[in-house]
Every structure is written in C-alpha cells, then in structure tokens.
Amino acid sequence: MLSIQFLRENPDLVRQALKKRQFSEPIDDILALDERRRSLLAEVEALKARRNEVSRELGKMEEKPPKLIEEMRQIGGRIKALDEKVRAVEDELNDLLLRLPNIPHPSVPLGKDESDNRVVRSWGEVRKFDFKPRPHWELGEALGIIDFERGVKLSGTRFYVLRALGAHLQRALISFMLDLHIREHGYTEMYPPFMVKRECMVGSGNLPKFADNLYHDEEDDFWFVPTAEVPLTNLHRDEILPPGTLPLYYVAYTPCFRREKMSAGKDTRGIKRGHQFDKVELYKFVAPENSDEELEKMVDNAEEVCRRLGIPYRVLELCSGDLGFASTKSYDIEMWAPGCGEWLEVSSCSNCGDFQARRANIRFRPQSGAKPQFVHTLNGSGLALPRVLISLLESYQQGDGSVIMPEALRPYTGFEVIK
C-alpha cells in the first residue's frame, strides 16, 4: 500500500510511476476521499473535544444542569452520525488504496509486458545431445516416477503423483536447497502454517485484488497459501522490531496452492503448471537503505542452487509492465529444459520496498528512542520445485532413458541414477 500522505503530496509523481505499469489508477478518487475524510475528521474531533471538556466539568459539579446535559445529548448524536460517515469514507478510501500497485523502482526498464524483459546474465553451457532429448513427461512415465493418470483420478486435471524415486528426488531437492540456504547463506529455516487468516493475505498484497487466484475455505475463512511469502511476510505483522534486529533472513519450504484459470492448450503437458506445487522460498526483512543491495544478494543465493545443480540458467530483469503487484523491482531466473526446449521460470526475486510492511504494519526502531519506520521486505523463490525437476530430468537424461543425479544432490538422494 502506498502512503496516503505521500500520495497527497506527490500526486503527479505517483500517477506517472503507476502509468508505467500499464494501468490507469483512480488517483483522483483517492485524493477526493482523502479530502472528504479530513474535513469530516476536523468536524467530529472538534465536537469530541467539546464533549470531553464538558464531561470533565460536569464530573466536578454537584448539581448537573439539565440544559447542559440535553446539549451534550445532542452533540453525542451528531458525533455518532459523523463517526459513521468517517468510517464509510475510510473504508472506501482504504479499499482503493489496497488495490493500488507498488511504484516501480527508478532503475526498472520501461516496458509493456514480458516481451520487454531483459536478460542481464546467463550461466552454463546448454548441453549438446547425440540423441533427441525427451520431454520430462515421457521420461517420467517411462521411469515410473510420475503418474499423471492417477493424479487426475485423485484431483482432476493438472494434478499428478510423484512415485518412488521421483518422490524421493523432489524431497532430496527440497532438503538440498534448504541446507544450502541455512548453512551457507545465513537464512533461518521456518515451517509456517499452509492456511492463513484473511489479514495475512491483505498484508502480503494477495487480497483484496486477487481473490480469484486463491483457494479459500468458506467455513472457517482459511486461505491456502499460494507461496510461503504470505506467511513469512506476516510473521512480524503488527510488530515494532527492536534496534539491532535487522536484517532477518528466513527460508521456508511449503506447498503452494493456486487457483489459476488455465487457458486451454497452454502448458497442458507435464508438471510445469499445476494447482499445487512445492517451493523453497527466501524472505528478508531489511532496513530501507539496504534493500537494493539485499535484492542482488538474494538473486545470487537463488542462482547458486542452479549452479550447484549444474543446470544452465539466465537472469531476467523485469520491465515495468511485467512487475508483480507488490514489487518495486524483480528478477526472474529461468532454467533451460532441453526436452521441452524452453526456458522455465524457476524463481522470481522481488524487492517490495515498504509496500507490504505498510499493509502488514511491520516496523523497526533504528535506534533506541527513535521513531519506528517501516521495514523493507524481499522475497524470492529458492527455488520452485516442479520446474527444477523438469530441467534436471531433461538435462541429465541419457540415451537409454535413464537419468544421472548431479553430484551435489547425491548425498540427499542416496542413489546416483534413476533407471
């Protein structure tokens, strides 16, 4: 959420910045509501001041003058009516503010959609095959490690079952990633709830605007996490972190549930896109002046997973039009998948600035006695599982249909080949 004070003082700056995202936002409506809110507040607060003053005097009097009491009764009624108006205006204002996206970082290149994203670097040699590399859905079925039919039997289209060494391989990847980040990159491992309250979704920026993409339990109003970013953001909701706390680095493995409206015929084969997938997520709470640098470090932490697995990847800087709702600046990491012949997005790392912190009310005190400030939050996949699995299977496949395990993973798999 943007600060209403900032918006009030810099309406044109905000208008220009949000235009880069290819949306027109109701800035004028917001400013009008803000104006209305403040004039109502001035009115009702003056009445409350009067009421407080008279009540104080009345408390000291032996004889309570009925005329004064009657006057106060009138004032009470007006206060109540005005309070309701203020509340209605605030609700409307708040709703509009909660639907405004974040302002892009000045360094973000202008662009209209994903075709304008820029490759900033790449790593690794794309492997040359002396046979035609097969896509993972063929490999997976042939090796008996992915069962598509039974996944559909259980839960419908775009669900699958990982079987035997396939299930084991995914678990190994998760452990490998978690260990790398906690042992070498300084993150603290967390195991959060997979269902959260509505406020958490508002805090992270998923609600109110993106309810369509979320699974929701009506009965108890639980929301299924679409990423660990949601519970991790809310770990410190409504807190003021004492001096010396920042930066905080967290890493969490969670399943992710997404109710995407899939366009028919797109990404239909294999395990690339589903309603449920696993992910290891990196998350940081940092002081505002460090967030630019922390984003670069986070991307490198995610890239390290790719390098250890020996899979070629490239890093994209997202243009303004492709930026996520809460993000000021994002990098995507894409791994090469030789079987499907495409670059797969395995990570997206974002600096959200104080956007989520303001929504979730997460602050820190720079020094003892100093005013609290909003923290900056960053999130990044480190990495998303199904697509790593795809790249790995397709990259390490052999002519006989077997798949060799990368060196770094063997302590976690306990086997060297799937055949």
Next chain:
RNA sequence: GGAGGGAUCGCAUAGUGGUCUAGUGCGGCCGCCUGCUAAGCGGUUACAGGGGGAGACCUCUGUCAUGGGUUCGAAUCCCAUUCCCUCCGCCA
C-alpha cells in the same frame, strides 16, 4: 465440542462510572554521584491520525484484546466475537 476463569503501558500488577491527563514496581534510556562494580539519587519511557509552525515544538482526537450497546461521561456496566488458561470429551 462442553463447563469455568481470564485479557490493563516492554514485563508484573493497581484500578468496579467523573479526581485516569491510567498509578506503582521491574526493565530500558539519559544524567548525577561514587576513583571499578553494585547500590543510591534525579529525570524519562507507547502508537496512530487531524490541525498549526520554516523548525526544536505546540494542540486536538483515538487506542486498557476486538466490535457493538447503555450513559452527559466507560479501563470500569451490558452483549457478541477472538485469543489464552484449567477441567472434561475427542483425536495424529
């Protein structure tokens, strides 16, 4: 799920309609004193929003779990909700 008890300033507590502008202790911070430390002394101690001011600041409003209600006036009385504790039931 059932029955009881509870929620007050960072922590612990006091407060049962107006003197609460929420007291006290502990902790924290600043200073003084003591040739170290401890003790002692003095001061200070939240958050948000509105208005004023160039500014250090001033002023008003709100916040005693949350939301309603009663009242001229609510931390205090009433109702609902949430969370915590104890006991019972159920359960991996």
